[in-house]
Each structure stands twice: as C-alpha cells, then as structure tokens.
Amino acid sequence: MSQITSAVQAAGEGSAFLEVRHLSAGYDSASQVLFDLSFTIRAHQVTTLLGRNGMGKTTTIRCLMGLLRAREGEILLGGRHLEHAPAYVVARCGLGLVPEGRQVFPRLSVEENLLVASRSDFGSHWTLETVYALFPRLLERRLQGSATLSGGEQQMLAIGRALMTNPQLLILDEATEGLAPLIRQQIWKALSALKQQGLSILIVDKNLDALQTFADQHLVLEKGRLVWSGDAQAFMQQRQEVQRYIGL
Numbered sequence: 001m002s003q004i005t006s007a008v009q010a011a012g013e014g015s016a017f018l019e020v021r022h023l024s025a026g027y028d029s030a031s032q033v034l035f036d037l038s039f040t041i042r043a044h045q046v047t048t049l050l051g052r053n054g055m056g057k058t059t060t061i062r063c064l065m066g067l068l069r070a071r072e073g074e075i076l077l078g079g080r081h082l083e084h085a086p087a088y089v090v091a092r093c094g095l096g097l098v099p100e101g102r103q104v105f106p107r108l109s110v111e112e113n114l115l116v117a118s119r120s121d122f123g124s125h126w127t128l129e130t131v132y133a134l135f136p137r138l139l140e141r142r143l144q145g146s147a148t149l150s151g152g153e154q155q156m157l158a159i160g161r162a163l164m165t166n167p168q169l170l171i172l173d174e175a176t177e178g179l180a181p182l183i184r185q186q187i188w189k190a191l192s193a194l195k196q197q198g199l200s201i202l203i204v205d206k207n208l209d210a211l212q213t214f215a216d217q218h219l220v221l222e223k224g225r226l227v228w229s230g231d232a233q234a235f236m237q238q239r240q241e242v243q244r245y246i247g248l
C-alpha cells in the first residue's frame with residue numbers, strides 16, 4: 001500500500017485530505033490569476049468551488065492536477081507535496097478529473113474511453129461493470145463512437161472515465177453546464193450515490209440549490225482570491241451574500 005493510500009485511509013471523516021497553502025499562479029509572466037489561495041479539502045466530504053466566469057476556478061483545478069505549475073505556495077495530499085509534480089504523477093496520487101467541456105476521446109467508443117483510463121492503484125471498485133451500473137445509459141451505448149453521444153451522455157462518460165482511475169478525490173469542473181434538466185437530475189443522483197459511498201468530491205457548478213443540499217463545504221473565488229468559505233449551515237444562512245459574489 002502506498003504512503004498516500006495509507007495516509008488517506010487513516011484520515012477519518014472530516015480530517016484534512018488535500019491542503020492548499022498560499023497558492024499563486026498565472027499563465028504568463030505579465031499576469032497573475034490566483035492570489036494567495038489557502039483551503040483544505042476534507043476526506044469523504046463534498047467541497048464546492050464557486051465564482052463567476054473567469055474568477056480562477058479552472059485555473060485552481062489545473063494547479064491541483066499538475067497541469068499548471070504553481071508560482072508560489074504548497075499543495076499537500078496526505079502530507080505529500082504535489083506543487084511541483086507533473087500531471088501523470090498527480091493522477092497516480094488519486095486525483096480524478098472530469099474536465100470542463102468533458103474532453104472524451106471522440107474517435108474511441110464509450111467502452112474504449114473507459115478502458116484507457118482504468119487504474120487500480122487505489123482499489124478496484126470501479127470497473128466497467130460498476131460504471132455501467134451507475135450509468136446504465138453508457139452500457140446501452142458501449143460500442144458507440146463517443147462523438148455520437150449527447151452532451152449528457154458525454155458527461156456521464158467523462159465521470160465514468162474519471163472513476164475508472166479509482167480516485168480518492170473526484171474533481172468536476174462544471175458538472176452540469178449546458179445539460180438538459182432531466183440529465184442534470186441524473187448527474188446529481190449519481191454524484192449523491194458517490195458521496196454516499198464516501199468518495200471525496202471537489203465540484204464546480206452554478207446550481208446552488210443542488211449544491212446546498214449536496215455539499216459540506218463551499219469556497220468562493222473572486223478575481224483569483226478566496227473571498228468566502230463556509231460549511232453547509234453558513235452557506236444556507238449567508239446565501240444572499242454568496243450569491244452576490246457569484247452574480248446569481
């Protein structure tokens with residue numbers, strides 16, 4: 001068992017799982033996007049990352065995934081420093097990403113998309129069988145080219161693909177963006193089932209009603225800075241203030 005697995009498994013409900021300390025990042029030397037971000041994601045909890053468009057949510061996720069190098073600060077997973085780790089190392093550490101825009105491999109079938117992602121470093125719960133049980137629609141479409149799927153089906157596939165890595169933390173960037181209401185409901189239902197199973201989740205979405213019932217902790221970004229954070233109760237009590245930040 002790896003050092004990280006044991007650290008995470010030793011971590012009980014609500015204990016620190018991923019720690020971000022004083023994170024700063026940007027894309028070119030002339031501009032900075034993230035400023036001194038610090039937050040903790042707790043084991044077996046759902047954490048949201050909220051904010052209007054362009055506030056730095058995707059950039060934060062890119063830093064966590066090792067897709068963008070932090071300029072300053074630390075990213076710690078189970079005590080291990082990841083701020084300089086390349087993306088393939090981060091993926092092996094148990095962070096599974098459902099990226100903005102889904103980005104499934106269009107030339108591969110549904111099943112091939114799932115199989116290429118398959119990893120078992122952190123367990124073997126997620127297989128074709130368990131992913132198809134979560135999303136029966138993918139079973140119906142298993143031999144179809146992914147480019148022929150609807151947006152909702154592609155999102156199911158993107159979630160299934162991330163699960164096939166048997167992640168410790170599932171990160172969803174715009175979980176239900178652009179999807180029809182019925183498909184959104186199916187995605188929320190699946191995510192609730194994943195939460196019930198104890199998976200830690202970091203989620204970006206604009207549907208505050210769904211997030212209010214689903215999430216344990218909320219983080220709000222404005223211009224790359226953390227301007228509000230709180231638990232589910234604080235979110236409910238201060239929702240108007242949060243909505244002002246988010247512009248909803």
Ligand SMILES: Nc1ncnc2c1ncn2[C@@H]1O[C@H](COP(=O)(O)OP(=O)(O)O)[C@@H](O)[C@H]1O
Pocket residue numbers: 027028033051052053054055056057058059060
């Ligand atoms: N690849 C990129 N190159 C340069 N700037 C970028 C790039 N991606 C995003 N940005 C800028 O970084 C800021 C934050 O963007 P992003 O993290 O995508 O926001 P969000 O996900 O909250 O909508 C924006 O000002 C955006 O224009």
Ligand SMILES: [Mg+2]
Pocket residue numbers: 057058059100173
């Ligand atoms: Mg984004």
